[in-house]
Amino acid sequence: MHLKIENLVIHYGRIAAVRGVSLHVDTGELVCVTGPNGAGKSSLLLAIAGAIPLTSGSIRLDGREIGGTVPEAIARRGISLVPEGRHIFNRLTVEENLYLGASSRDSRAEVRNDLERIFQQLPILRERAKSLAGSLSGGEQQQLAIARALMSRSQLLLLDEPSLGLAPKIIGQIYEIISDLRRSGLTFLIVEESMTRALDMSDRVYVMASGVIRTSGRSSDLASDENLNDAYFGLTAASPDGSG
Amino acid sequence: MHLVQNLVDALSLGSLYALCALGIGLIFGIMRMINFAYGEYITFGAYALVIPSGSTVAQKFIGDFPIPLMVISIIAVVVLLAIATERIAFRPLRKREATPATLLVSSFAVSYFLQNFILFVHSGRPKSVNILPEFISPLDIIGLHIAIIDIVTVATGFVLVTALWLFLRYTIVGIQMLAAAENFRMARLLGVRADRVIAIAFAITGLLAAVISLLVVAKDGVLDFRMGVPLVIVAFVATVIGGMGSLPGAVLGGYLIGMFSVALQALLPADLRAARDAFLFAAVILVLLFRPHGLIRSRNTIERI
Numbered sequence: 001m002h003l004k005i006e007n008l009v010i011h012y013g014r015i016a017a018v019r020g021v022s023l024h025v026d027t028g029e030l031v032c033v034t035g036p037n038g039a040g041k042s043s044l045l046l047a048i049a050g051a052i053p054l055t056s057g058s059i060r061l062d063g064r065e066i067g068g069t070v071p072e073a074i075a076r077r078g079i080s081l082v083p084e085g086r087h088i089f090n091r092l093t094v095e096e097n098l099y100l101g102a103s104s105r106d107s108r109a110e111v112r113n114d115l116e117r118i119f120q121q122l123p124i125l126r127e128r129a130k131s132l133a134g135s136l137s138g139g140e141q142q143q144l145a146i147a148r149a150l151m152s153r154s155q156l157l158l159l160d161e162p163s164l165g166l167a168p169k170i171i172g173q174i175y176e177i178i179s180d181l182r183r184s185g186l187t188f189l190i191v192e193e194s195m196t197r198a199l200d201m202s203d204r205v206y207v208m209a210s211g212v213i214r215t216s217g218r219s220s221d222l223a224s225d226e227n228l229n230d231a232y233f234g235l236t237a238a239s240p241d242g243s244g
Numbered sequence: 245m246h247l248v249q250n251l252v253d254a255l256s257l258g259s260l261y262a263l264c265a266l267g268i269g270l271i272f273g274i275m276r277m278i279n280f281a282y283g284e285y286i287t288f289g290a291y292a293l294v295i296p297s298g299s300t301v302a303q304k305f306i307g308d309f310p311i312p313l314m315v316i317s318i319i320a321v322v323v324l325l326a327i328a329t330e331r332i333a334f335r336p337l338r339k340r341e342a343t344p345a346t347l348l349v350s351s352f353a354v355s356y357f358l359q360n361f362i363l364f365v366h367s368g369r370p371k372s373v374n375i376l377p378e379f380i381s382p383l384d385i386i387g388l389h390i391a392i393i394d395i396v397t398v399a400t401g402f403v404l405v406t407a408l409w410l411f412l413r414y415t416i417v418g419i420q421m422l423a424a425a426e427n428f429r430m431a432r433l434l435g436v437r438a439d440r441v442i443a444i445a446f447a448i449t450g451l452l453a454a455v456i457s458l459l460v461v462a463k464d465g466v467l468d469f470r471m472g473v474p475l476v477i478v479a480f481v482a483t484v485i486g487g488m489g490s491l492p493g494a495v496l497g498g499y500l501i502g503m504f505s506v507a508l509q510a511l512l513p514a515d516l517r518a519a520r521d522a523f524l525f526a527a528v529i530l531v532l533l534f535r536p537h538g539l540i541r542s543r544n545t546i547e548r549i
């Protein structure tokens with residue numbers, strides 16, 4: 001699973017949301033994209049997953065172009081997006097949501113096995129299997145959204161702000177789940193608005209603002225760069241992680 | 245006595261309208277498009293019963309087949325028509341991210357095209373045709389005269405509504421359809437094939453339209469190139485009353501409009517009966533004033549990524 005993006009440009013009407021972004025993610029890596037509101041982070045993930053069209057540039061998965069393909073085809077190529085705001089199906093049960101995650105797969109027996117495995121990893125989902133997904137708490141919904149993405153057996157997971165709107169304790173739980181999955185060999189590209197958390201959990205970080213990558217590097221190197229926050233959040237100065 | 249007969253009438257018309265509303269509601273739920281061509285699916289199914297000709301005397305064609313074969317053939321014809329209209333008139337627009345308004349205009353175009361096609365082939369004069377004479381004769385049960393067709397209509401309505409519910413709730417494609425109706429983009433991100441789900445939804449509306457055309461022709465015995473228009477309007481109103489985007493709402497709306505219409509017919513003084521539909525639609529406006537989002541409110545008309 002090698003993802004390589006070159007000179008990606010995305011427009012909404014005449015407004016450019018992403019203006020020439022290049023980045024790559026190698027097998028087994030956990031890469032974070034961080035940056036202030038409106039930087040274009042969500043647009044980037046949506047375009048990789050095929051949910052919005054790209055104006056120009058290329059998105060290659062293991063050397064093959066996937067840019068401009070329909071989302072259901074990209075899901076079949078082994079990429080799963082957990083979008084910002086989770087978007088679980090409120091009026092379907094937890095179990096139905098999970099089965100939907102396996103829409104790109106054929107073997108029912110394998111899907112049932114995977115469901116059992118997910119229920120073991122995330123017992124709360126087993127408890128609530130027959131409840132309407134809309135009745136879950138925010139943290140449970142985030143677990144469901146990630147579990148649903150896992151049901152596809154995708155090797156590359158794109159997570160858009162998995163901690164959004166969750167209590168600090170729950171955020172810890174979600175990131176523990178992510179690091180467990182990582183140990184099992186999955187590759188991650190995660191949008192995380194908090195610079196601290198991004199640096200903490202990732203191998204590498206891209207800092208994005210106004211549709212371009214402002215800086216990037218190994219998290220261990222960037223963590224000691226004292227000017228990082230000033231340089232990219234200084235203008236807004238409102239970041240809760242201003243201390244880095 | 246009279247009451248029971250009226251009740252059967254009311255249930256029969258309600259069932260018919262509920263089936264009409266399901267066809268409109270199903271497509272709207274998934275595509276946010278009102279498919280006005282649905283009325284012409286019904287008309288087309290009805291005309292497929294007779295041999296194409298400009299003469300007013302109808303010669304039966306599929307209408308002469310044995311009942312099971314006739315039903316299957318009409319369903320096949322209308323399902324194919326529904327799938328073809330989706331392929332030709334809606335899919336290419338969808339691929340270009342057309343707005344629901346554009347799709348609506350396209351559905352009007354298909355609707356008028358089919359109407360005029362039938363007008364051209366069969367002439368505009370109504371034709372009478374008798375497909376199931378044994379169904380019109382009343383059944384005498386303890387002094388009540390109840391037409392078999394009304395019982396068949398009520399039973400068919402019940403069976404099809406139940407079958408559709410089971411399909412949506414308990415099959416993989418059905419659940420994919422519900423998911424697509426709630427959030428189409430998310431469903432696709434999970435690998436649900438948009439084209440497939442929409443084609444199946446159109447096939448289902450084709451099946452519903454075919455059954456409706458058989459029920460209507462069996463009861464009224466008349467073919468008219470505009471016969472689908474009032475049905476699709478009632479279906480549209482029923483889905484709005486029920487709550488746009490809610491299938492149970494559409495079914496409920498269909499039954500309510502059918503039953504209310506029969507009740508007005510029975511209860512209005514004779515000299516006001518001609519204005520029945522004015523009363524009916526006044527009631528519709530009243531319902532919408534009190535519940536602008538319909539009886540069963542659906543949240544997913546707004547929620548998208």
Ligand SMILES: Nc1ncnc2c1ncn2[C@@H]1O[C@H](COP(=O)(O)OP(=O)(O)OP(=O)(O)O)[C@@H](O)[C@H]1O
Binds near residue numbers: 016036042044
């Ligand atoms: N559907 C849309 N239509 C028009 N403009 C949009 C749309 N979605 C995003 N934008 C604009 O594109 C730019 C990038 O938005 P995007 O959501 O990708 O940023 P983000 O980095 O994810 O921000 P946030 O931290 O708020 O999630 C913003 O200026 C935004 O207003």
Ligand SMILES: [Mg+2]
Binds near residue numbers: 042043084
């Ligand atoms: Mg975002």
